[in-house]
Amino acid sequence: MKYFFKSLALVLVGGFISITASAQTKIYNITTYGAVADGKTNNTIAIQKAINEASSRGGGRVVVPAGKFITGVITLQSNVELHVDKGAFLLGSAIRADYGEGKASPLIVSNNQHHIAITGQGTIDGQGDDLIKDIYSRLNAGTLQDTEWKTPNPWHQMRPTEDNRPKLIEFKNCDSVQIKNITIKNGLCWIQNYKNCSNLVIDSIKVESVTYWNNDGIDLVDCKNVKLTNSFFNAADDGICLKSEDRNGACENIYIANCRIRSSASAVKFGTASHGGFKKITIRNISVYDTYRSAIAIETVDGATLEDIDIRDITATNTGNALVIRLGRRNQKAPAGILRRIYIGNVKVDVPAGKPDAGYTMEGPLVTIPHNVFPSSITGIPGSRVEDVTLENITINYAGGAKKERAYFGIDTLEKVPEKIPNYPEFSMFGELPAWGFYIRHADGIKIKNMVLTCKGTDYRPAFIADDVKGLNLNGINIKQVKAQPVILLNKVSGQSLKNIKIPGSVKQNIMVQ
Missing domain, CATH: 2.160.20.10 (Single-stranded right-handed beta-helix, Pectin lyase-like)
Incomplete structure (x- = not known):
């Protein structure tokens, strides 16, 4: 030696x-x-x-x-x-x-x-x-x-x-x-x-x-x-994946920063194994490209408590979805988990119309049901709601190009969006969704400040839908192109506050509350 x-x-x-x-x-x-x-x-x-x-x-x-x-x-x-x-x-x-x-x-x-x-x-x-x-x-x-x-x-x-x-x-x-x-x-x-x-x-x-x-x-x-x-x-x-397999364990006090990711699944993902907890997670300065699924996927479906998450400075190009936050109940033998106190800020994502992970030897599997481009989403389930999420300085640019002939979801049938309570969590899990930009359901205390949604091509759907939400604060929502009316649809929403909404044309025509 x-x-x-x-x-x-x-x-x-x-x-x-x-x-x-x-x-x-x-x-x-x-x-x-x-x-x-x-x-x-x-x-x-x-x-x-x-x-x-x-x-x-x-x-x-x-x-x-x-x-x-x-x-x-x-x-x-x-x-x-x-x-x-x-x-x-x-x-x-x-x-x-x-x-x-x-x-x-x-x-x-x-x-x-x-x-x-x-x-x-x-x-x-x-x-x-x-x-x-x-x-x-x-x-x-x-x-x-x-x-x-x-x-x-x-x-x-x-x-x-x-x-x-x-x-x-x-x-x-x-x-x-x-x-x-x-x-x-x-x-x-x-x-x-x-x-x-x-x-x-x-x-x-x-x-x-x-x-x-x-x-x-x-x-x-x-x-x-x-x-x-x-x-x-x-x-x-998945690129960087946090999991919790132990009912008494947790991913806790984790700092992730200055990473670059390409993935045929999701770039940064919490779950899907989610039995114990995810607590005190800080993420900074992540660059994502040519990624099939979500830039950020935050999911608890097996009973885990997911809380105190702080994510900032995310840039993603040619990525299939910007953000999915999901509270489900895949594990039917355990109570649904808790998802709360999430902050996500300074995010810019470009979502293409085609499949963004082309070039992998074995690409991610195609979604077999007919669909148009999927929006970002925050979804809980009846009786177990996502709580206290703040999104700030978010820009999502969609290629658009949705066609009713490919898939159609009328805004008068929101109750037909399936719950998929026990399903594997994924941004595409519900099939065609009724919004092209952002979709929220079964959630409380949602704050969105300075969000820009753009869509280059045509789309028959509203840009933003909130369904069954208590406490919705929208401040500085900028939707630059009107593809269909209404542009914003609030259904069964209570305690809403809307400020500085920028939409071309008449606010009365473009925002529907029902």
Whole structure:
């Protein structure tokens, strides 16, 4: 072994634990333990031996030097930093058997450990294209079992279950974790999954994973004290996804900022697993492009309490939907959750008429029912209402082009919008909606200040509809083109306040209250 005169120490920065350099870190180069950079040799034993020795001696830095190193499943242990040097490629094995029998293990795992890190300018590559070929070969030969791969799905392709598609990184119940500067690519399932972890710092990482479905860029599951900054995600599923799988757990005290996202699903998403809670989440300066679903999706449908969310400075181009906020009840065995105290400000989204995720190897599934462009929405359910949402400085530009021949919803039949109480939450879940710009239902205490809605093409629907809302404050709504009258429809709305409404033509004709 060698000694490196910079080491890991814990520093409290802005309320988050960060790992920085200090004196006398021991260096464990994996080549010292027999690892070979030929892109062929399986180096699992050598890499694990280096990790084990580093941990047993009190910790240190395990270095993957420049070159191509194949590995199977490795386990990161306390006080160990896995450092992938610039020019180094840690390549996941393309042989399914190397991920264990039964459910496939993630490539890099850690459970109940502390003070761990993955750093460096190198690349962790799951080799998804080659691995899926091996999986299909074994499935066709009957040497690998799978319950789903021949089941029809929206993509009309054979998709092996997640049990046969390994994640790349999965840390559970870990404390004081740092992921920094690394590139992570070509997985077959969730790229990185952090579950019940605390004091997690993720900075300046790059995720490129469009090989297959369920490629969430990052999943934070019931994690606390997380700082995710300065990172890029290009994922064939949700980009940044917060989940709560534990009824007694929560995603709490999370800060996300300065990230760029492309996704064949939603860019920033809360849910869909939503059993415990989402609390004290701050999001700043997110850039989204070529994304199929929502720029922001805030959803609790399994009983979770979702509250105290502050999101600002979101820009999205060529994105299928600006915003969806949904309180539902998918889990019929538990009471509906709570969704309240949400602030979203300084948002600009351009919504195209076509499918915005074209170019992915496997694009998101088409909505099979006839529909026009979907509006943004805030929706609760009867008896469980969304509460206290403030939207400020919001601009949504729609391409428009709606046709009655494609889909039609008359404003005299608002009660026919389906509730879809137990359904999977999604901006398209209701089918055709009666508004082209914004739709609100079963909500209390909604404040909208300085919202601009534009529609370039034709549309037969009102721009804005609120249905069954208590306490609606609209101040500074600017709808620049009248496509149909009324432009704003308030149905079963009480306690409304309308100020500074800008609509061409007669206010009496353009605003309907019923």
